[in-house]
Amino acid sequence: MKVLVIIEHDNETVKQSSFSTITAAKEISDSVEALVLGQGLDSVINELKKSDHLKKIYMIDNELFKNPLAENLSNAIQKFAEGSDYTHILSPSSTFGKNMSPRLSALMDVQQISDITKIISDDTFERPIYAGNAIAKVKSSDQIKIITVRSTCFEPCALNSSVDVESLSVNLDTNSSVSFVSYDKSKSDRPELTSAKIVISGGRGMQNGENFRLLEGIADKLGAAMGASRAAVDAGFVPNDWQVGQTGKIVAPDLYIAVGISGAIQHIAGIKDSKFIACINKDEEAPIFNFSDYGLVGDLFELLPKLEEKL
Amino acid sequence: MKALVCVKRVIDYNVRIRVKSDKSGVETDNVKMSMNPFDEIAVEEAVRMKEKSQIQEIVILSIGTDKSQETIRSGLAMGGDRGILVKTDKEQLEPLTVGKIIKAVSDKEKPDLIILGKQAIDDDCNQTGQIVATLLDIPQATFASELKKNDDNTLEVTREVDGGLETVKVNIPCVVTTDLRLNEPRYASLPNIMKAKQKKIDLLEIGSFGIDIKDRLQVLEVNEPPERKPGIKVDDVEALVNKLKNEAKVL
Ligand SMILES: Cc1cc2nc3c(=O)[nH]c(=O)nc-3n(C[C@H](O)[C@H](O)[C@H](O)COP(=O)(O)OP(=O)(O)OC[C@H]3O[C@@H](n4cnc5c(N)ncnc54)[C@H](O)[C@@H]3O)c2cc1C
Ligand SMILES: Nc1ncnc2c1ncn2[C@@H]1O[C@H](COP(=O)(O)O)[C@@H](O)[C@H]1O
Numbered sequence: 429m430k431v432l433v434i435i436e437h438d439n440e441t442v443k444q445s446s447f448s449t450i451t452a453a454k455e456i457s458d459s460v461e462a463l464v465l466g467q468g469l470d471s472v473i474n475e476l477k478k479s480d481h482l483k484k485i486y487m488i489d490n491e492l493f494k495n496p497l498a499e500n501l502s503n504a505i506q507k508f509a510e511g512s513d514y515t516h517i518l519s520p521s522s523t524f525g526k527n528m529s530p531r532l533s534a535l536m537d538v539q540q541i542s543d544i545t546k547i548i549s550d551d552t553f554e555r556p557i558y559a560g561n562a563i564a565k566v567k568s569s570d571q572i573k574i575i576t577v578r579s580t581c582f583e584p585c586a587l588n589s590s591v592d593v594e595s596l597s598v599n600l601d602t603n604s605s606v607s608f609v610s611y612d613k614s615k616s617d618r619p620e621l622t623s624a625k626i627v628i629s630g631g632r633g634m635q636n637g638e639n640f641r642l643l644e645g646i647a648d649k650l651g652a653a654m655g656a657s658r659a660a661v662d663a664g665f666v667p668n669d670w671q672v673g674q675t676g677k678i679v680a681p682d683l684y685i686a687v688g689i690s691g692a693i694q695h696i697a698g699i700k701d702s703k704f705i706a707c708i709n710k711d712e713e714a715p716i717f718n719f720s721d722y723g724l725v726g727d728l729f730e731l732l733p734k735l736e737e738k739l
Numbered sequence: 740m741k742a743l744v745c746v747k748r749v750i751d752y753n754v755r756i757r758v759k760s761d762k763s764g765v766e767t768d769n770v771k772m773s774m775n776p777f778d779e780i781a782v783e784e785a786v787r788m789k790e791k792s793q794i795q796e797i798v799i800l801s802i803g804t805d806k807s808q809e810t811i812r813s814g815l816a817m818g819g820d821r822g823i824l825v826k827t828d829k830e831q832l833e834p835l836t837v838g839k840i841i842k843a844v845s846d847k848e849k850p851d852l853i854i855l856g857k858q859a860i861d862d863d864c865n866q867t868g869q870i871v872a873t874l875l876d877i878p879q880a881t882f883a884s885e886l887k888k889n890d891d892n893t894l895e896v897t898r899e900v901d902g903g904l905e906t907v908k909v910n911i912p913c914v915v916t917t918d919l920r921l922n923e924p925r926y927a928s929l930p931n932i933m934k935a936k937q938k939k940i941d942l943l944e945i946g947s948f949g950i951d952i953k954d955r956l957q958v959l960e961v962n963e964p965p966e967r968k969p970g971i972k973v974d975d976v977e978a979l980v981n982k983l984k985n986e987a988k989v990l
């Protein structure tokens with residue numbers, strides 16, 4: 429068995445989810461290789477080279493992959509994998525992996541296994557369905573397994589190695605029917621939501637975007653990432669990539685603090701694997717209390733300033 | 740332009756899911772079913788484009804049991820023009836199979852725009868739109884939060900990605916999958932629900948497509964998720980900080 433990991437990066441740094449995907453790959457086989465596609469990959473490769481468990485890194489540095497267009501990526505990965513002996517191709521279950529990997533599976537006529545949370549054997553996996561209200565154990569009969577990995581379920585690999593790198597070229601026409609226009613990157617000095625040790629999120633109860641300042645002070649003190657419920661994002665309080673939940677980001681920090689969030693199943697789906705959950709809500713009947721290790725009933729506008737002061 | 744909108748009948752998002760005791764799946768008997776919420780957003784977007792005269796015809800497609808006709812009717816009541824049901828007795832089909840059927844229907848219907856939800860809230864797969872685009876060899880714009888039609892037969896689509904918003908330009912024909920912020924779906928009015936009853940739904944048998952619908956992914960068992968230990972309520976901020984520091988040891 430031989431596993432290929434598709435690395436997600438931004439041409440500068442490797443995404444944490446890639447290191448988690450390497451760990452998942454290692455659970456399947458000792459023979460793990462990585463493929464990086466991008467442009468100007470020096471710093472990415474320098475970082476990735478240190479990954480434990482990798483036997484080899486292949487890189488394709490080409491203008492074609494400056495922006496991660498799924499059409500170009502999936503075609504190149506298929507060409508690379510064609511005629512090789514990979515039994516598994518893994519990508520992180522981020523918007524990058526979700527966008528690209530099903531294309532690869534269609535090109536290879538494989539039924540992808542989305543968002544695995546556990547590896548039972550080389551062909552059997554667990555994945556959540558119905559917003560995590562049920563866990564399916566599935567067995568694939570495809571020759572090659574194409575998988576996306578929920579990164580919060582696998583620790584990032586350690587970085588104590590020095591892996592061989594081979595640079596390849598690619599013979600591929602640009603897909604002329606799709607082009608990149610722009611990327612509006614949300615700026616933040618905070619840790620990434622999906623890998624932060626502490627996450628503090630606000631919901632509709634915050635009332636407006638201004639009031640998220642009350643959470644910022646606490647996030648600053650705790651070095652926490654900031655998130656939100658769908659209602660807070662829909663109302664325009666905060667950017668879309670803050671949404672935590674079934675159809676947003678899945679987080680699993682040591683501590684998740686939910687403020688002014690009722691605890692709808694779609695939100696819970698994204699936070700259930702947190703080690704500890706604390707909440708502040710003025711409605712003692714709110715479902716969030718059923719999922720919280722520590723619940724505080726009260727008005728957030730009174731309680732948040734006190735919390736910041738006590739930390 | 741002609742739009743093909745793909746809609747799936749799923750357990751309503753408000754229903755509390757119960758896993759069957761024999762672990763074969765989740766309980767669907769006497770459970771409220773609805774159109775997948777992301778597909779409502781897909782229908783709504785097509786209808787808005789039709790209202791702007793960017794689209795002339797909206798075809799609503801579902802692959803499922805006879806009951807999926809209800810789901811198609813909901814789409815027709817929102818403003819779809821006609822429906823297609825590809826009938827099967829199988830309760831769940833895999834995305835790859837569904838993708839192949841949608842491709843086959845598209846080969847015949849030749850839509851300019853195929854709109855799907857980004858994710859079905861039952862299987863949570865997030866695959867079908869990408870598969871359809873690949874099989875048809877047309878571009879994809881997934882997780883769309885804004886669609887703009889240009890005069891030169893292209894679409895500019897803003898996409899919700901992990902780090903922010905990405906905008907791509909795709910040639911028509913193309914596949915779009917919807918994210919939550921694209922629009923807020925309308926409720927069908929009573930007169931429109933009545934009118935939808937007169938609209939045509941073509942019924943096709945899945946067997947007539949000559950596509951192998953056998954599962955590649957066998958579901959061995961379905962289990963309840965592990966439960967979280969019940970927590971406690973604390974009296975005040977001090978007690979909370981104390982617990983987090985000394986009991987949970989996370990601060
Ligand atoms: C297809 C689909 C996908 C979805 N995906 C997601 C998802 O990924 N993530 C997600 O979060 N949701 C998702 N949702 C939405 C979800 O169902 C809920 O609507 C949403 O999570 C509610 O957000 P909320 O808790 O902020 O708002 P509400 O439910 O309105 O709760 C607000 C809470 O704030 C409390 N509050 C108000 N004022 C104060 C105050 N002054 N002090 C203290 N507490 C206060 C209230 O008591 C209440 O409990 C999805 C829904 C659908 C249909
Ligand atoms: N049986 C089906 N019939 C019609 N459309 C479907 C079906 N299954 C999935 N889709 C479409 O594909 C989208 C994504 O589904 P999935 O890949 O299963 O998460 C859904 O939102 C629908 O638009």
